[in-house]
Amino acid sequence: MVEFEQVDVLIVGTGPSGTSTALHLIQQDPAWAGRIVMVDKAVHPRDKLCGGGITHMGLNTLARLGLELEPQSFDVREVRLLYEDVSYSFFGNPVFRIIRRAEFDHWLLQTAVARGVTVYQGEAVTDIIPHDDYVQVVTENHAFQARVVVAADGSRSFVRRRLKWDDDSRVARLIEVLTPEDARTQPEFRDGVAIFDFTPMTTHQLQGYYWDFPSFVQGKPYMNRGVFDSRARPERPKADLPQTLRDEMAERNRNLDDFEIKGHPIRWWSKDGRFAIPRVILVGDAAGADPLMGEGIAFALGYGTVGAQAIADAFRRADFSFATYREMVLADPLFKQLEIRTKLARFAYMLRYPWLFRLGWQAARLVIRFTRWRDPNYVPVIPPSASLSVARNP
Numbered sequence: 001m002v003e004f005e006q007v008d009v010l011i012v013g014t015g016p017s018g019t020s021t022a023l024h025l026i027q028q029d030p031a032w033a034g035r036i037v038m039v040d041k042a043v044h045p046r047d048k049l050c051g052g053g054i055t056h057m058g059l060n061t062l063a064r065l066g067l068e069l070e071p072q073s074f075d076v077r078e079v080r081l082l083y084e085d086v087s088y089s090f091f092g093n094p095v096f097r098i099i100r101r102a103e104f105d106h107w108l109l110q111t112a113v114a115r116g117v118t119v120y121q122g123e124a125v126t127d128i129i130p131h132d133d134y135v136q137v138v139t140e141n142h143a144f145q146a147r148v149v150v151a152a153d154g155s156r157s158f159v160r161r162r163l164k165w166d167d168d169s170r171v172a173r174l175i176e177v178l179t180p181e182d183a184r185t186q187p188e189f190r191d192g193v194a195i196f197d198f199t200p201m202t203t204h205q206l207q208g209y210y211w212d213f214p215s216f217v218q219g220k221p222y223m224n225r226g227v228f229d230s231r232a233r234p235e236r237p238k239a240d241l242p243q244t245l246r247d248e249m250a251e252r253n254r255n256l257d258d259f260e261i262k263g264h265p266i267r268w269w270s271k272d273g274r275f276a277i278p279r280v281i282l283v284g285d286a287a288g289a290d291p292l293m294g295e296g297i298a299f300a301l302g303y304g305t306v307g308a309q310a311i312a313d314a315f316r317r318a319d320f321s322f323a324t325y326r327e328m329v330l331a332d333p334l335f336k337q338l339e340i341r342t343k344l345a346r347f348a349y350m351l352r353y354p355w356l357f358r359l360g361w362q363a364a365r366l367v368i369r370f371t372r373w374r375d376p377n378y379v380p381v382i383p384p385s386a387s388l389s390v391a392r393n394p
């Protein structure tokens with residue numbers, strides 16, 4: 001006979017979206033810690049394929065939780081956007097930070113553990129069956145009856161697949177390599193520059209960009225180089241991603257054959273998507289992230305804010321339909337921005353004629369001059385003390 005553990009909130013996945021949900025619940029009331037169980041098939045510190053760029057939106061969510069980034073990070077002070085020989089830059093102090101996900105996710109989860117959350121690592125969820133009064137969740141080592149399940153299990157979400165989530169969300173394709181670098185001589189390391197090169201949009205029919213992100217892996221400098229293909233226009237043929245990466249790296253005197261390519265998708269955000277069914281909500285990549293730039297960490301953390309509000313609300317009202325969760329997500333400023341980005345992606349990645357692209361590029365260059373991002377001393381992150389006073393969940 002199977003022994004079921006009774007739990008109020010079972011979170012599947014301990015990436016930033018799952019852990020943020022737990023931390024936000026505990027911020028509302030420390031008693032939540034004893035009511036949450038988190039499960040992950042991996043054991044932290046685990047590798048997660050990612051550029052590791054966290055923008056001020058993500059850092060501000062952490063600050064509202066009273067957290068300052070502890071893992072080693074690389075401060076990007078200039079984001080240079082390239083198209084052929086024309087570039088323009090966003091400046092800031094910093095514009096964003098680059099972390100390694102193994103370290104970041106481990107640190108965030110340890111914070112939740114320190115606040116009392118129970119975490120089972122190294123056991124995959126293998127089955128999930130919703131009932132009227134609970135959701136039955138089976139892992140490799142446990143069986144649960146959970147009053148609420150949070151699917152925070154990423155773009156390839158098992159929970160979505162198992163529950164035959166019926167919507168038409170799409171995925172972007174990404175591949176990346178890590179190349180060892182000399183931080184003293186490499187200009188990107190020296191000057192704090194991250195590069196997004198959109199030239200392959202017209203040379204390789206890519207619906208996205210090539211990136212160079214300076215980062216540190218266990219204290220050693222590496223360039224994270226990759227290709228993002230949004231597939232915003234699915235009717236157009238797929239770009240050859242390895243060839244695109246190969247050609248872009250060759251221009252930077254690197255040979256792709258010397259490195260191991262890894263790939264992973266990002267599920268698209270769609271405001272028309274289904275974000276919940278009774279007793280189960282989606283957060284993070286399982287729900288959908290940014291098809292314009294491939295940003296997901298800040299949104300994953302932000303889903304945690306909204307998800308926690310929805311869960312607390314459900315228990316308060318004893319209504320586990322989560323009928324209003326989608327409206328709550330759509331009303332949040334972070335996700336309003338995600339909706340704008342989705343529209344922009346569909347427009348920007350439609351452009352395939354070089355002359356038209358150049359025109360758009362010059363216009364964007366002009367617009368930047370009227371924003372705060374032209375100032376290298378601009379600090380977009382709210383300091384933790386100030387942010388605590390504007391916390392959404394005091």
Ligand SMILES: Cc1cc2nc3c(=O)[nH]c(=O)nc-3n(C[C@H](O)[C@H](O)[C@H](O)COP(=O)(O)OP(=O)(O)OC[C@H]3O[C@@H](n4cnc5c(N)ncnc54)[C@H](O)[C@@H]3O)c2cc1C
Nearest residue numbers: 013015016017041050051052053125153154284285296297
């Ligand atoms: C190549 C690449 C580069 C990227 N670069 C950036 C970037 O620079 N900046 C940025 O903001 N975003 C970036 N992203 C996006 C970002 O990585 C994601 O948006 C983010 O990881 C989403 O977090 P999450 O918590 O929703 O899911 P994840 O971080 O994917 O975590 C999901 C967790 O669920 C667990 N899991 C999965 N299945 C099961 C199961 N059956 N049972 C138990 N556990 C399970 C996994 O082990 C994992 O720990 C990039 C993505 C890719 C692929």
